[in-house]
Amino acid sequence: xxxxxxxxxxxxxxxxxxxxxxxxxxxxxxxxxxxxxxxxxxxxxxxxxxxxxxxxxxxxxxxxxxxxxxxxxxxxxxxxxxxxxxxxxxxxxxxxxxxxxxxxxxxxxxxxxxxxxxxxxxxxxxxxxxxxxxxxxxxxxxxxxxxxxxxxxxxxxxxxxxxxxxxxxxxxxxxxxxxxxxxxxxxxxxxxxxxxxxxxxxxxxxxxxxxxxxxxxxxxxxxxxxxxxxxxxxxxxxxxxxxxxxxxxxxxxxxxxxxxxxxxxxxxxxxxxxxxxxxxxxxxxxxxxxxxxxxxxxxxxxxxxxxxxxxxxxxxxxxxxxxxxxxxxxxxxxxxxxxxxxxxxxxxxxxxxxxxxxxxxxxxxxxxxxxxxxxxxxxxxxxxxxxxxxxxxxxxxxxxxxxxxxxxxxxxxxxxxxxxxxxxxxxxxxxxxxxxxxxxxxxxxxxxxxxxxx
Numbered sequence: 001x002x003x004x005x006x007x008x009x010x011x012x013x014x015x016x017x018x019x020x021x022x023x024x025x026x027x028x029x030x031x032x033x034x035x036x037x038x039x040x041x042x043x044x045x046x047x048x049x050x051x052x053x054x055x056x057x058x059x060x061x062x063x064x065x066x067x068x069x070x071x072x073x074x075x076x077x078x079x080x081x082x083x084x085x086x087x088x089x090x091x092x093x094x095x096x097x098x099x100x101x102x103x104x105x106x107x108x109x110x111x112x113x114x115x116x117x118x119x120x121x122x123x124x125x126x127x128x129x130x131x132x133x134x135x136x137x138x139x140x141x142x143x144x145x146x147x148x149x150x151x152x153x154x155x156x157x158x159x160x161x162x163x164x165x166x167x168x169x170x171x172x173x174x175x176x177x178x179x180x181x182x183x184x185x186x187x188x189x190x191x192x193x194x195x196x197x198x199x200x201x202x203x204x205x206x207x208x209x210x211x212x213x214x215x216x217x218x219x220x221x222x223x224x225x226x227x228x229x230x231x232x233x234x235x236x237x238x239x240x241x242x243x244x245x246x247x248x249x250x251x252x253x254x255x256x257x258x259x260x261x262x263x264x265x266x267x268x269x270x271x272x273x274x275x276x277x278x279x280x281x282x283x284x285x286x287x288x289x290x291x292x293x294x295x296x297x298x299x300x301x302x303x304x305x306x307x308x309x310x311x312x313x314x315x316x317x318x319x320x321x322x323x324x325x326x327x328x329x330x331x332x333x334x335x336x337x338x339x340x341x342x343x344x345x346x347x348x349x350x351x352x353x354x355x356x357x358x359x360x361x362x363x364x365x366x367x368x369x370x371x372x373x374x375x376x377x378x379x380x381x382x383x384x385x386x387x388x389x390x391x392x393x394x395x396x397x398x399x400x401x402x403x404x405x406x407x408x409x410x411x412x413x414x415x416x417x418x419x420x421x422x423x424x425x426x427x428x429x430x431x432x433x434x435x436x437x438x439x440x441x442x443x444x445x446x447x448x449x450x451x452x453x454x
Contacts, residue, residue, distance in 0.1 A: 059098050060098075061098045061099055061329050062329065062330050062331040063280075063328060063329055063330065063331035064098070064099055064100055064101055064329070065099060065100050065101070065280055065290075065292060065328070065329070066100070066101055066102060066283065066288075066289050066290045066291070066292075067100055067101060067102030067103065067104060067125075067127070067289065067290060067291035067292065068096055068099070068100045068102070068103050068104070068291060068292050068294075068295040068314070069103075069104045069106075069257060069291045069292065069293045069294050069295060070092065070093070070096070070103045070104060070105050070115070070294075070295045070296075071106065071294050071295070071296065071298045072084045072088075072089060072092060072105075072111075072112070072296075073298050073300055074296050074297065074298055074299070074317045075299060075317060076300065078300070082110070083110045083111040084110065084111035084112065085111065086111065086114050086118075089111055089112070089114055089115060089118060090114075090118050092295070092296065093115065093118050093119060093122060093124075094122060095315065095319055096295050096314075096315070097119075097122035097123070097124055099314075099329055100124065101124065101125060102124060102125040102126070102127055102156075102157075102289075102291065103115070103119050103124055103125075103126060103127070103295070104126075104127035104128075104129065104157075104159070104256075104291050105126075105127075105128060105129060106129045106131055106162060107129060107130075107131045107142065108128050108129075108130065108142070108145045108146050108149050108155075109141070109142065109145050113145065113149055115128070116128060116149060116152075116154030116155055116156075117154050120154065125156040125157070126154060126155060126156050126157075127155075127156065127157040127158075127159055127291070128146055128149060128150070128154075128155045128157070128158060128159065129146075129159040129160075129161075129162055129194075130142040130143050130145070130146040130158070130159070130160050130161065130178075130182075131161070131162065132160065132161035132162075132164050132169065132170060132175075132178065133164070133167075133169045134169040134170070139178070143160075143178060143181060143182065146158060146160075146182065147181075147182060147185045147186055150182075150185075150186040150189045151185075151186055155186075155189055156189070156190075157189070157190050157191075157192070157212075158182055158186070158189050158190070158191040158192075159191075159192055159193060159194055159214065159256070160175065160178045160179050160182055160191060160192070160193045161175055161178065161193045161194070161195075162193075162194045162195070162216075162256075163194065163195050163196065163199075163216065164193070164195065165195045165196075165199035165200070165202075165203070166195055166196050166199050172202075172203035172205065172206055175193055175206065176205070176206060176209050179191055179192075179193065179209045179210070180209065183209070190211035190212065191210070191211055192210040192211055192212050192213065192214045193206070193210065193214065194214040194215070194216055194256035194257065195215070195216060196215065196216050196217075196218075197215050197217065197236060197240060200213070200215060201240075201243055204243070207244055207249065207251055208249065210251065211251075212251060212252045212253070212254050212289075213240070213244050213251050213252070213253045213254070214253075214254050214255075214256040215240065215253065215254070215255060215256060216255075216256050216257040216258070217233055217236060217255050217257070217258045218257070218258060218259070219232045219233060219258075219275075220259070220260050220261065220266070220267070220308075226260065226266070226271040226274055226275050227274075229260070229275050229278070229279070230275070230278045230279050230282050230338070231338060233255075233258070233279065233282065234282060234338070234341075234361065237253065237286070237288070238343045238345065238359075240253055241253060241345045242345065245345065245346055252289070253288070254288065254289040254290060254291075255283070255288060255289070255290035255291065256290075256291055257291060257293040258279060258290060258291075258292065258293060259272075259275075259276075259292055259293035259294060259312045260272045260275040260276065260312075261308040261309075261310075261311045261312050262311045262312075262313075262322055263307055263308060263310065263311040264306060264307035264308025264309070264310075264311065265306070265307070265308060266308075267308045267311065269322055269323050269324060270324060272311075272322065272324070272325070273322070273323065273324025273325050273327065273328075274324075274334075276292070276314075276324075276325055276328050277324075277327060277328045277333055277334055278333075278334065280328050280333075281333040281334075281336065285361070285398060285399060286359065286361075286398060286399060287398045287400075292314065293312055294312040294313045294314075295313055295314060295315060296313040296314075296315050296316070296317060296319075297310055297311050297312065297313035297315070297316050297317045298310065298312075298313070298317075299317065336362055338361070338362045339362060339447075340360075340361065340362045340363045340368075340421060340446045340447050341360070341361040341362060341421075341447050342358060342359070342360050342361070342370065342419055342420070342421040342447040342448060342449050343358050343359050343360075343361070343449055344356065344357070344358040344417065344419055344449045344450075344451045345357050345358050345359060346358070347417055347451045347452075347453055348405070348406075348453070349453065349454060350412070350413075350453055350454060351412055352412070353406045353412065355402045355403060355404055355405075356372060356402065356403055356404075356405045356417055356419070357400070357401070357402045358370070358400075358401055358402075358419055358449070359398075359399045359400055359401070360395045360399045360401060360421050360447075361399055363395075363399075363421065363446070365394075365395035365396065365397055365399065366424075367423065367424055368395060368421055368422065368423060368424060368446070369392040369393060369394065369395065369421075369422055369423075369424050370392070370393040370394075370395060370401050370403070370419055370420070370421060370422070371384065371391050371392065371393065371419070371420050371422055371428040371445075372384070372385045372386070372393060372403055372405060372417065372418070372419050372420075373385065373417070373418045373420075373431055373437060374405050374411065374414035374416070374417050374418075375414060375415055375416035375417075375418075376409075376410050376411065376413055376414045376415070377413070377415060378410050378413055379409060379410045379413075379433055380433030380434075380435070381431075381433050381434045381435045381436070382418075382431040382433070382434045382435075382436070382437055383411075383431055383432060383433065384428065384429070384430050384431045384432070385403065385404070385405045385407065385411075386403050386404045386405065386407055387407060388430050388432070391428055391430065392424075405417060414453060415452060415453055416450060416451070416452055416453065417450070417451055417453065418437070418448065418449070418450040419448065419449050419450075420441060420442075420445040420447070420448045421445055421446050421447040421448070422444060422445045422446070423444070423446075426444050426445075428441060429441055
């Protein structure tokens with residue numbers, strides 16, 4: 001309690017003192033410690049030793065990825081308190097700019113206050129992190145720097161803390177105070193925090209203050225085999241959607257960190273390239289925004305994470321893209337061997353009339369349809385929806401589908417809904433008050449999902 005009161009006091013004083021300043025506004029996972037740490041204030045700043053990365057002709061990329069996390073301590077450690085020179089930061093960003101839409105940094109100090117303007121110069125969006133810890137004075141410095149930068153228009157997404165819950169540095173309540181501080185200071189810039197799902201799901205109140213729910217997801221640290229890694233993310237994603245999306249609140253879920261090392265235990269270049277290819281294919285199909293971890297290898301991470309910590313980058317420490325990664329940027333994807341699935345992601349609550357929503361995965365939307373049934377106890381059983389003459393629900397390119405399940409009568413009293421993924425030339429049974437659905441429907445469909453209404 002004393003810590004929370006101290007936090008409120010510091011934030012109140014700093015927020016009030018900054019009100020008069022003028023800025024020119026412009027427009028599951030498992031526990032892991034893979035984010036770039038922030039230098040301590042006791043270290044004497046020096047120039048970061050960044051390898052010279054000679055600019056080359058801008059390549060023509062067929063498939064730019066959603067985002068890259070950018071750690072800049074390629075050959076030194078953030079613990080030394082070094083600052084990165086603007087020209088070195090520019091070289092790092094220029095190298096990766098043709099390959100991504102977003103970049104993210106883990107601080108806006110130590111030279112990284114220039115990252116947003118450089119990113120915009122190269123046509124990229126910028127996600128800026130205020131690194132928070134248990135040090136309230138350092139936190140205030142980070143917050144003020146982020147707010148000042150955001151007011152210039154350089155920040156497209158503000159991230160307040162990374163894995164602070166996982167490390168136990170802050171409570172959820174304290175984190176919400178920091179997020180609220182930013183919202184009041186810069187209301188036009190979307191804001192979130194990033195952490196592992198096992199922590200975030202404990203505090204659903206956090207979702208209400210996050211403009212997007214941003215999660216660090218690492219099958220590697222979960223001990224999942226590389227050929228099952230995307231299946232694990234897929235399963236987690238739908239569970240997270242059910243937790244986050246309620247009748248009162250609908251939030252986008254983004255993956256703030258995911259990746260695979262090219263060295264260390266269960267890490268090698270082939271596995272990294274395979275997971276990268278499979279994950280990007282899945283994320284693009286589902287239209288999920290994500291930040292791949294990491295842009296470059298950072299040797300200092302060996303100290304805390306072992307050998308694997310040094311090799312999460314798409315590029316190595318000399319700026320060379322690792323073998324096999326180029327295939328994903330060329331838009332060449334391995335054949336998807338994951339099983340076809342259908343998932344109901346939103347069920348209208350009892351006595352409401354919203355649409356049923358879901359996703360169909362690992363099928364060609366042109367070749368399949370969704371058929372939906374509702375179970376109404378007071379109307380003798382199962383009924384096909386939306387209507388007898390047109391029972392098909394079409395699937396969009398990204399797998400999303402939605403349909404009306406309330407067309408009259410006692411529909412609003414339905415207690416169960418079932419969705420089947422069927423071939424487009426299959427005529428589904430026209431259930432009208434049936435006590436059960438025929439086994440034929442199960443055998444002809446490639447996947448099904450059923451949910452209860454409450």
